[in-house]
Amino acid sequence: MVLGERMDHTNGRKAAAPSSLVVPPPPEPGELRTQLERTEQDLQRTRTVLAALQDSVTDAVLIQDRAGNVVHANDHAARELGFPSSRVLLRSPPGNVWRNLVVMDELGHPLPEGSAPWEQALRGAGTDGVLLRLRRRDTGADSWAQVTTTPVLDRSGAVDLVVTTTQDVTELHEADEAVHLSQQRLSLIYNTVSDGVILLGVEDPSTFRFLMVNAPFLRRFGLQEAEVMGKLLGEILPEGERDVWLNRCKETVRQLKEMEWESTLTVGTRTWHSENHLTPITNVDGACTHVLMVSRDITDRRQAEDALKRSEEHLRHSQKMEAVGRLAGGISHDFNNLLTAINGNTELLLEVENLGEEVRAGLNEIRKAGERAASLTQQLLAFSRKQVLVPKVLDLNTV
Numbered sequence: 001m002v003l004g005e006r007m008d009h010t011n012g013r014k015a016a017a018p019s020s021l022v023v024p025p026p027p028e029p030g031e032l033r034t035q036l037e038r039t040e041q042d043l044q045r046t047r048t049v050l051a052a053l054q055d056s057v058t059d060a061v062l063i064q065d066r067a068g069n070v071v072h073a074n075d076h077a078a079r080e081l082g083f084p085s086s087r088v089l090l091r092s093p094p095g096n097v098w099r100n101l102v103v104m105d106e107l108g109h110p111l112p113e114g115s116a117p118w119e120q121a122l123r124g125a126g127t128d129g130v131l132l133r134l135r136r137r138d139t140g141a142d143s144w145a146q147v148t149t150t151p152v153l154d155r156s157g158a159v160d161l162v163v164t165t166t167q168d169v170t171e172l173h174e175a176d177e178a179v180h181l182s183q184q185r186l187s188l189i190y191n192t193v194s195d196g197v198i199l200l201g202v203e204d205p206s207t208f209r210f211l212m213v214n215a216p217f218l219r220r221f222g223l224q225e226a227e228v229m230g231k232l233l234g235e236i237l238p239e240g241e242r243d244v245w246l247n248r249c250k251e252t253v254r255q256l257k258e259m260e261w262e263s264t265l266t267v268g269t270r271t272w273h274s275e276n277h278l279t280p281i282t283n284v285d286g287a288c289t290h291v292l293m294v295s296r297d298i299t300d301r302r303q304a305e306d307a308l309k310r311s312e313e314h315l316r317h318s319q320k321m322e323a324v325g326r327l328a329g330g331i332s333h334d335f336n337n338l339l340t341a342i343n344g345n346t347e348l349l350l351e352v353e354n355l356g357e358e359v360r361a362g363l364n365e366i367r368k369a370g371e372r373a374a375s376l377t378q379q380l381l382a383f384s385r386k387q388v389l390v391p392k393v394l395d396l397n398t399v
Contacts, residue, residue: 060081066122126148244261275298276296
């Protein structure tokens with residue numbers, strides 16, 4: 001067979017020779033050295049840029065090989081791990097890299113051995129933003145961090161490097177804890193106060209929707225939370241109070257000022273008296289977005305005020321009667337003195353002899369009138385409490 005031909009084994013025919021391959025000539029030694037130097041310069045430049053980038057970020061960046069040796073670390077990582085500098089950290093044995101940190105979960109429980117994110121990454125399982133609590137063994141100081149680990153694989157698919165990035169979120173976590181604590185305190189106060197508290201969302205200047213409502217308000221209206229949340233104010237309030245409350249809310253939104261008023265509400269067989277207070281809540285642009293309503297039950301106070309008013313009326317009536325009694329007593333006393341003179345002189349005149357029948361009859365009438373007047377005077381004196389009545393036993397059959 002001619003060189004350059006090949007046999008087609010399927011049918012025994014000669015096959016065409018493949019196109020010839022052009023092999024470039026090997027580079028000259030000087031040119032090869034130049035390419036190698038240029039590649040090393042590019043690699044060094046890349047390392048320098050990478051190191052500058054890692055040092056410029058605020059996150060701690062740590063790169064370890066599969067044996068745990070530190071390949072690269074920025075100063076933030078060194079400080080976080082308790083080393084004076086990244087150079088000292090780079091010379092540290094693998095077992096000493098994490099020795100100064102106690103790694104805990106969000107509840108403060110130390111992580112089991114081998115379950116730290118960088119340890120999982122060595123097994124090929126990367127993590128993204130795991131929240132951990134870190135405690136320095138030397139100072140006892142706690143910090144919070146979001147840890148992201150990325151395994152870098154070699155050509156065979158095995159883990160070659162592990163990149164660990166740690167972002168300090170201590171201030172953010174403490175702020176979240178403070179907000180959570182504040183919300184818990186607000187919820188505790190919100191549900192333990194005796195006043196009805198309602199938060200209304202302002203959808204437009206005349207539409208208000210329930211966003212929050214506490215237990216005292218629900219008890220007062222005989223409602224369940226599911227019946228109120230998300231509903232409009234006009235859908236919940238009784239017809240007799242609906243217009244009043246809506247108009248007050250509209251005035252609060254329009255004038256951006258607090259409103260107060262008292263109302264009387266009948267639910268079933270019970271009547272409630274309440275003192276209501278509205279407070280507008282505005283956004284950064286000054287627009288009213290919410291209305292806080294506090295409704296205080298003043299039924300007991302109103303009943304006490306009514307009872308006090310009745311007692312005062314009774315007291316005034318008693319004082320009037322006492323004044324009348326004193327006046328009647330003074331007049332009766334003086335009138336009794338006059339009657340004594342009249343009745344005494346009448347008796348003396350009746351003892352005179354040779355009186356005419358008409359004169360004697362007139363004197364008798366005067367005496368009878370004086371006696372009746374004396375009896376009335378005695379009753380007036382008894383009314384004024386200046387004389388004690390003497391009770392007598394009477395036979396009703398003879399009266």
